[in-house]
Amino acid sequence: MKKHTISISVENKFGALNRIVGLFSARGYNIDSISVGTSEDDTVARVTIVSKGDDDVIEQIIKQLNKLIDVTKVVDLTYESYVERELVLVKVAANRNSRTEIMQISEIFRSKVIDISPRSVTIEATGSEQKVSALVKMLEPFGIKEIARTGRVALKREFEGAV
Amino acid sequence: MSTNELTGAEILVKSLIEENVEYIFGYPGGAVIGVYDAMHDMSHIQHILTRHEQGAVHAAEGYAKATGKVGVVVVTSGPGATNTVTGIADAYMDSVPIVVFTGQVATHLIGNDAFQEADIIGITRSITKHNFLVKNVGELAWTIKAAFHIASTGRPGPVVVDMPKDVMASKTTFVYPKEIKMRGYHPFYFGHMGQINKAVEIINASHKPVLYVGGGVVNSNASNELVNLAKKLNAPVAMTLMGLGAYPGDDELSMGMLGMHGTWYSNKAVDECDCLVAIGSRFDDRVTGNPATFSPNSKKIHIDIDPSAISKNVKVDVPIVGDVRHVLERLTPLVQPLDTKDWLKQIDGWKREHPLRYENGPEIRAQYIIEKIYELTKGEAIVTSDVGQNQMWTAQFYKFKNPRSNITSGGLGTMGFSFPASVGAAFGVKDRPVFSINGDGGIQMNIQELTTAVGNKLPIKIVILDNGYLGMVRQWQDLFYKKRYTHVSLGTNPDFAKIAEAFGAAGFVSDKADDVVPILKKALKINDRPVVIDFRTTEEDNVYPMIPSGGTFAQIMDYPKSVEEIQMAKAHSEAVK
Numbered sequence: 001m002k003k004h005t006i007s008i009s010v011e012n013k014f015g016a017l018n019r020i021v022g023l024f025s026a027r028g029y030n031i032d033s034i035s036v037g038t039s040e041d042d043t044v045a046r047v048t049i050v051s052k053g054d055d056d057v058i059e060q061i062i063k064q065l066n067k068l069i070d071v072t073k074v075v076d077l078t079y080e081s082y083v084e085r086e087l088v089l090v091k092v093a094a095n096r097n098s099r100t101e102i103m104q105i106s107e108i109f110r111s112k113v114i115d116i117s118p119r120s121v122t123i124e125a126t127g128s129e130q131k132v133s134a135l136v137k138m139l140e141p142f143g144i145k146e147i148a149r150t151g152r153v154a155l156k157r158e159f160e161g162a163v
Numbered sequence: 164m165s166t167n168e169l170t171g172a173e174i175l176v177k178s179l180i181e182e183n184v185e186y187i188f189g190y191p192g193g194a195v196i197g198v199y200d201a202m203h204d205m206s207h208i209q210h211i212l213t214r215h216e217q218g219a220v221h222a223a224e225g226y227a228k229a230t231g232k233v234g235v236v237v238v239t240s241g242p243g244a245t246n247t248v249t250g251i252a253d254a255y256m257d258s259v260p261i262v263v264f265t266g267q268v269a270t271h272l273i274g275n276d277a278f279q280e281a282d283i284i285g286i287t288r289s290i291t292k293h294n295f296l297v298k299n300v301g302e303l304a305w306t307i308k309a310a311f312h313i314a315s316t317g318r319p320g321p322v323v324v325d326m327p328k329d330v331m332a333s334k335t336t337f338v339y340p341k342e343i344k345m346r347g348y349h350p351f352y353f354g355h356m357g358q359i360n361k362a363v364e365i366i367n368a369s370h371k372p373v374l375y376v377g378g379g380v381v382n383s384n385a386s387n388e389l390v391n392l393a394k395k396l397n398a399p400v401a402m403t404l405m406g407l408g409a410y411p412g413d414d415e416l417s418m419g420m421l422g423m424h425g426t427w428y429s430n431k432a433v434d435e436c437d438c439l440v441a442i443g444s445r446f447d448d449r450v451t452g453n454p455a456t457f458s459p460n461s462k463k464i465h466i467d468i469d470p471s472a473i474s475k476n477v478k479v480d481v482p483i484v485g486d487v488r489h490v491l492e493r494l495t496p497l498v499q500p501l502d503t504k505d506w507l508k509q510i511d512g513w514k515r516e517h518p519l520r521y522e523n524g525p526e527i528r529a530q531y532i533i534e535k536i537y538e539l540t541k542g543e544a545i546v547t548s549d550v551g552q553n554q555m556w557t558a559q560f561y562k563f564k565n566p567r568s569n570i571t572s573g574g575l576g577t578m579g580f581s582f583p584a585s586v587g588a589a590f591g592v593k594d595r596p597v598f599s600i601n602g603d604g605g606i607q608m609n610i611q612e613l614t615t616a617v618g619n620k621l622p623i624k625i626v627i628l629d630n631g632y633l634g635m636v637r638q639w640q641d642l643f644y645k646k647r648y649t650h651v652s653l654g655t656n657p658d659f660a661k662i663a664e665a666f667g668a669a670g671f672v673s674d675k676a677d678d679v680v681p682i683l684k685k686a687l688k689i690n691d692r693p694v695v696i697d698f699r700t701t702e703e704d705n706v707y708p709m710i711p712s713g714g715t716f717a718q719i720m721d722y723p724k725s726v727e728e729i730q731m732a733k734a735h736s737e738a739v740k
Contacts, residue, residue, distance in 0.1 A: 011347060014296065019288060026289040056474065063471035069293040069313060072347040 009073040012045040033151030084154040093143035171331035172201035178307040188219040192239020194266030214611040218583040220250025225587030234261040241279030252290040256574025260319035269329040292320030317350025354485030369438035372398040378405030379443015385488035401429040408569040412562030422450040427517035434716040446476040533560035549581035549605035551635035579608025589621040603629040613666035663695030674699035
């Protein structure tokens with residue numbers, strides 16, 4: 001089963017997100033992550049869903065999403081060239097001995113320390129899902145206190161091959 | 164405030180007039196009392212007071228299915244709204260265009276657990292084509308227009324409009340929009356010509372075609388186009404439960420119903436065909452059994468207006484997304500007449516070897532009742548059926564001649580559907596007899612609508628196939644659960660004929676086969692009130708043929724042969740030895 005990144009444009013109004021989430025639960029589709037926000041047009045919200053499924057399941061998901069009256073556009077970015085980012089906040093246990101090493105790891109991942117206390121450090125990182133997961137893995141031995149992830153957001157690339 | 168401003172309630176009534184609504188099926192209550200006040204002097208539209216909100220929705224469905232127009236329901240908030248849920252789910256599964264207006268508590272009370280508050284928008288989100296909460300009176304007229312547009316176009320379906328009490332009391336200028344545009348809703352009517360051409364190639368190369376026809380043909384009013392195609396190709400037609408009536412059941416190319424309780428020969432033909440043209444049907448599990456072995460030798464073409472119906476259950480070779488009528492109009496001129504003589508001869512042989520059958524005797528056989536109703540009405544009545552054995556026998560033995568005469572709950576399988584649906588159908592169609600076929604279980608689920616039928620002098624013939632059991636469940640317990648009958652006996656049934664009389668309807672009861680025709684004839688002469696006919700039928704009779712759930716054609720069980728026939732066959736085989 002492959003992970004698919006699906007970008008959905010939906011009327012930015014009451015209950016519209018519910019229709020999308022409800023569709024996934026009613027039909028037993030899986031959601032790995034979901035993120036929502038307004039788009040360039042404030043009457044349209046952009047929802048990015050990462051879902052796992054066989055090709056025919058994903059095909060059904062896209063058809064069912066297209067059937068929702070409030071949904072104006074659905075794109076499976078998996079078959080396009082696209083950029084994706086996720087933001088994560090990690091609160092790691094830290095003391096005098098470990099703090100420096102944690103901050104070095106953070107630097108390697110080009111992430112930022114945004115809060116510090118005698119017993120913890122909070123790091124903000126953005127990047128692809130893999131990068132974020134790698135950072136989390138590196139921090140695990142120190143003791144992770146809390147994590148908040150936004151889930152993947154993604155946009156289609158304008159020029160094929162451009163970074 | 165200008166004098167030509169109207170309240171939300173008045174706007175609702177005016178909008179319904181704009182939509183040419185003839186009937187509202189409804190039930191008043193606190194949250195819609197203002198709406199009902201606006202209906203007080205309403206002309207053009209008749210309000211039908213049902214005796215339960217579920218009855219109102221099924222009546223609206225029956226009306227919509229019989230006429231092709233949008234059925235309209237008005238109920239109050241809370242329990243009034245939740246009582247409509249089964250009917251809405253039913254309409255969703257069977258693509259029935261209805262608009263349900265539900266009352267709601269005033270906007271400032273929403274979310275406060277107010278008296279008679281229910282989140283009907285949340286509850287019905289997954290069983291409606293779309294639903295709306297009207298948050299201010301300014302958007303009411305647009306919303307009503309949108310609701311009717313969504314319900315009746317594309318693949319039809321139910322739409323709920325939730326109307327808070329204060330919104331319906333506040334005022335605005337009334338302008339009913341002429342047209343409506345929604346950027347997320349563009350039903351696609353015209354099939355892609357490239358796909359149509361691919362389909363034509365497959366059809367023209369076929370020797371053993373089958374047209375597998377569903378309710379989409381009825382919804383798109385494409386019966387004539389279907390007949391043209393079948394006649395031009397000389398192709399046999401198998402119909403789904405919802406498709407019955409789309410093609411004349413008495414025509415020589417008709418093979419009746421296919422699927423779990425379909426005819427032996429239609430299932431055999433689908434199993435053997437080399438080209439299966441699915442037209443407005445959706446490869447439902449009751450049709451396909453095991454989808455992996457369904458119609459294994461055929462190239463498959465699928466015409467449907469709903470893209471999500473395509474390749475959902477069975478992969479097809481050529482999908483055509485579009486309205487059935489539009490697609491057939493463009494496809495039929497391109498196909499060649501096929502030489503199907505041998506194929507039709509083979510099917511005729513199967514029809515003779517494995518006809519639909521039952522044994523007649525002094526007891527009343529349910530199949531006999533349906534057959535006699537068919538003969539007496541020449542296949543031209545509107546017949547609603549409930550769910551279970553009564554529904555399957557109706558589907559098998561009533562050869563529907565016309566579309567929109569077979570009204571049944573196919574997808575959801577709602578017991579208690581038949582009778583209230585017949586009430587709606589009887590309002591919609593006055594020039595043909597309306598029969599409601601029921602089991603003795605289902606009739607008790609919405610029997611209160613007898614009041615509605617009597618009050619409106621509807622001459623519906625309510626036939627109860629009364630075998631004292633929840634027959635279909637009993638059949639499964641018989642066949643698959645070692646005959647361990649568990650809570651399927653309805654031994655304490657009431658006297659239905661007396662119930663009918665108490666309601667002011669006519670009542671008949673009999674357990675003799677000889678009485679069936681005389682009673683039906685008497686019933687057909689009663690034109691000023693409903694008639695309830697309690698036919699006490701053979702208690703333990705099973706519906707055959709039957710392909711077990713998820714099974715394949717190889718597992719089909721045909722009607723068990725009579726003792727005599729088995730003995731004759733034995734004698735014959737011994738003589739041969």
